[in-house]
Amino acid sequence: MKPKGLWWKAGAVLLMVYALPMAWLGRVSVQVMLHETIRNLYFHVTMWFSMTALMLLSAVWSVKALARNSLISDLHAASFAAVAFVYGLAGIVTGMIWARFTWGDFWTNDPKLNGAAAALLIYAAYFILRSSVQEPQKRLKVSAVYNIFSFIMLLLLIGLMPRLTRSLHPGNGGNPGFGNYDLAEQMRPVFYALILGFTALGAWLAQTLTRIKKLENQSWLA
Amino acid sequence: MKPGRRLWILVLKDLRAEWRSGTSLGALGVYSLSTVYVCYRAFLSLPQTRLWVTLLWIIMVFSGAFMASGLFRHEAGQGRTFYYPLVRPWELYFSKIITAAGLQSLVLLWVFLAFSLFFGWPEGAAGWFIAAYWISGWAISSQFVFAAAVASKADPKGGLTAVLGLPIMLPALMLSLKTGFLAADGLTQGAFFQYLAALMVFCLLPAGLGAGLYSYLWHD
Numbered sequence: 001m002k003p004k005g006l007w008w009k010a011g012a013v014l015l016m017v018y019a020l021p022m023a024w025l026g027r028v029s030v031q032v033m034l035h036e037t038i039r040n041l042y043f044h045v046t047m048w049f050s051m052t053a054l055m056l057l058s059a060v061w062s063v064k065a066l067a068r069n070s071l072i073s074d075l076h077a078a079s080f081a082a083v084a085f086v087y088g089l090a091g092i093v094t095g096m097i098w099a100r101f102t103w104g105d106f107w108t109n110d111p112k113l114n115g116a117a118a119a120l121l122i123y124a125a126y127f128i129l130r131s132s133v134q135e136p137q138k139r140l141k142v143s144a145v146y147n148i149f150s151f152i153m154l155l156l157l158i159g160l161m162p163r164l165t166r167s168l169h170p171g172n173g174g175n176p177g178f179g180n181y182d183l184a185e186q187m188r189p190v191f192y193a194l195i196l197g198f199t200a201l202g203a204w205l206a207q208t209l210t211r212i213k214k215l216e217n218q219s220w221l222a
Numbered sequence: 223m224k225p226g227r228r229l230w231i232l233v234l235k236d237l238r239a240e241w242r243s244g245t246s247l248g249a250l251g252v253y254s255l256s257t258v259y260v261c262y263r264a265f266l267s268l269p270q271t272r273l274w275v276t277l278l279w280i281i282m283v284f285s286g287a288f289m290a291s292g293l294f295r296h297e298a299g300q301g302r303t304f305y306y307p308l309v310r311p312w313e314l315y316f317s318k319i320i321t322a323a324g325l326q327s328l329v330l331l332w333v334f335l336a337f338s339l340f341f342g343w344p345e346g347a348a349g350w351f352i353a354a355y356w357i358s359g360w361a362i363s364s365q366f367v368f369a370a371a372v373a374s375k376a377d378p379k380g381g382l383t384a385v386l387g388l389p390i391m392l393p394a395l396m397l398s399l400k401t402g403f404l405a406a407d408g409l410t411q412g413a414f415f416q417y418l419a420a421l422m423v424f425c426l427l428p429a430g431l432g433a434g435l436y437s438y439l440w441h442d
Contacts, residue, residue: 121389142375145435157393
C-alpha cells in the first residue's frame, strides 16, 4: 500500500536537507551591526511564519470539529496548537538571542514581542481549558469555540496593533523591511525553503501527535 | 415577541437578579474597594501619572474578571433548558453583553471614585480621560463576557474566566493603557483618536464573534 501524504513529508525532508546547511554555511549579505547574526533570519523569522500557519491550520480543524461534531478533528486542532506553541517558544528564544546581540537586551518593550507573548499566553490558556474538561464532546465544543475566537483576536493583534505603535523590528513604524534592499538574493530561496520546510515538519509532528492521542483514547473514539 | 423586546426583558431580568441577590454586587464593591485601599497603604501616593493609570487599570481588570465570572451562572446548569424554546442563543449572548456593560459602568465608577479619593487626580486629566476609561472598560468587558461564556461550560462556578479572559484581552488592555497615558497627559490629538477607534473595534468585534460562536456552546 502506498503510504498517504508521502509527497509532502519527502518534500519537507528535501527542503531541510537543502536549506539547513545553506543557513549555516551559505553566503549572506554583509550588514553593519547585524554581521553574522543575520543568519538568525533563517531560524527566528521562519519560526513565526510557520507558527502562524500552524495556528491557522489548528483553527481550521476547530471549525471542522464544530461543523461535523468530529472528535478526531478536535484532536487534530489540539495537536496543531501544541506544535505551534513549541514553535512560538522557539521563536521567542531565537529572537531573544538576536535581540541581545543587536539591540543590547534580551527583552525590549516592542509591540511584536508583546504580541508574541500574548499569542503564547492565549494558547497556554487553550491547553488549560482543554485539561479542565474531561468529557470529550463537551471539550470539543468549548475548546473549538475558544480556539476560533482567539485566532481571530490574534489576527487583530498581528494586523492592527503594530500599525498603531512604533517598533524596533524591520518593516514596522518606518523601519525598512529586510526584503526591500537588505536581503541578499542568495538568501531568499533558503529563507522561503525553511518557511515551507518548518511548516511541513510541524504538520508532520502534529499528525504524529494526533496518532499517539488516537491510540491513547481508543475507548471513546471507536 | 420581537427580538429587541426579548433582549430588553433578558437584560432587565439579569440586572434585577443582580440587584435582588445583592451578594455579587456587594462582593464586587468590597473586593475593589479593599484592593484600592491595600494599594493606598502600600504606596501612600502616586506621584507619577504612568503609575496612577497602570494601577487603576490593574485593579479595574481584576474587578472586571470578578464581575464577568458570575454572568452565566444561571445558564450554566439545568436552568438553561428553560431558555431553549424561549430565546435564541445570540439574544441571550447580547443580553449578557449589555448587562456586562451596565455592571462594568458601575464598577468603573466605583473604582474611579475610590481611586480619586485615595490618590487624587493626575494633573492634566480631564473629560477625555474619563471617556477613554469608559470605552476601554466596555472593550474589556465584551471580551470577558466571551471568556465567561466558555468558562461557564467548562466549570459551572466560572473559575476559569480570568485565566481564559486575560490573554485574549491583552491587546485591548495595552491600548487602554496607552490611551490612558495620553489622556492623562492631556495629549488628546491624532494618535489618541486612532487608539479610541481601535478600542471600539475591540468592543464590537468580540461581541459579534462571540454571539456567532455562542450557539455552538449553548446546545449540548
